[in-house]
Amino acid sequence: DARVTQTPRHKVTEMGQEVTMRCQPILGHNTVFWYRQTMMQGLELLAYFRNRAPLDDSGMPKDRFSAEMPDATLATLKIQPSEPRDSAVYFCASVGEGSSTDTQYFGPGTRLTVL
Amino acid sequence: GQQLNQSPQSMFIQEGEDVSMNCTSSSIFNTWLWYKQDPGEGPVLLIALYKAGELTSNGRLTAQFGITRKDSFLNISASIPSDVGIYFCAGQLGLTGTASKLTFGTGTRLQVTL
Numbered sequence: 001d002a003r004v005t006q007t008p009r010h011k012v013t014e015m016g017q018e019v020t021m022r023c024q025p026i027l028g029h030n031t032v033f034w035y036r037q038t039m040m041q042g043l044e045l046l047a048y049f050r051n052r053a054p055l056d057d058s059g060m061p062k063d064r065f066s067a068e069m070p071d072a073t074l075a076t077l078k079i080q081p082s083e084p085r086d087s088a089v090y091f092c093a094s095v096g097e098g099s100s101t102d103t104q105y106f107g108p109g110t111r112l113t114v115l
Numbered sequence: 116g117q118q119l120n121q122s123p124q125s126m127f128i129q130e131g132e133d134v135s136m137n138c139t140s141s142s143i144f145n146t147w148l149w150y151k152q153d154p155g156e157g158p159v160l161l162i163a164l165y166k167a168g169e170l171t172s173n174g175r176l177t178a179q180f181g182i183t184r185k186d187s188f189l190n191i192s193a194s195i196p197s198d199v200g201i202y203f204c205a206g207q208l209g210l211t212g213t214a215s216k217l218t219f220g221t222g223t224r225l226q227v228t229l
Contacts, residue, residue, distance in 0.1 A: 108157055
């Protein structure tokens with residue numbers, strides 16, 4: 001059963017600390033999205049990659065956030081330094097190349113709390 | 116960022132009742148999708164719509180792509196307790212097969228009572 005996996009599932013940290021979230025897309029999927037979900041803003045796109053190259057990161061605060069795909073099986077989202085307003089659930093999703101339906105498969109999310 | 120407006124924001128219904136929710140946008144989309152999110156999980160795709168005016172069913176779910184391409188609705192017939200969750204609409208501007216980014220709605224929280 002192919003699934004998107006994310007680690008950690010929960011993270012509590014103090015303001016100013018670095019946070020790294022990881023995502024393993026479904027094997028063979030070449031497009032990876034990072035979303036942030038909060039009560040106030042809902043689901044927002046932060047960035048997405050195709051074939052490991054960033055296509056759009058306009059939704060991401062560049063001063064503290066960075067997203068990379070070191071290889072085809074790993075996407076990372078890093079926040080440095082973290083702030084309380086970064087508290088949210090962060091989802092990644094992946095889509096297969098040539099998908100006729102563009103179905104984005106979401107991971108279970110990382111719930112981040114910054115104190 | 117842009118968000119799609121969904122209504123209602125939340126609803127309580129009794130098991131067996133039909134449910135309707137809709138989603139509107141100020142701009143057009145080429146694809147409309149409906150997702151459901153259970154607590155502690157990521158959204159899961161329910162239905163995808165690719166053509167203006169298209170009406171698509173998936174079991175007890177029926178969704179329509181508005182003629183103007185600026186709206187969509189989702190109906191759930193004969194609701195059951197496991198329909199509880201948050202339903203999101205999403206619009207994709209890019210053409211099918213381009214795996215382009217989605218804009219999500221504000222969500223409709225559905226609670227079903229026995």
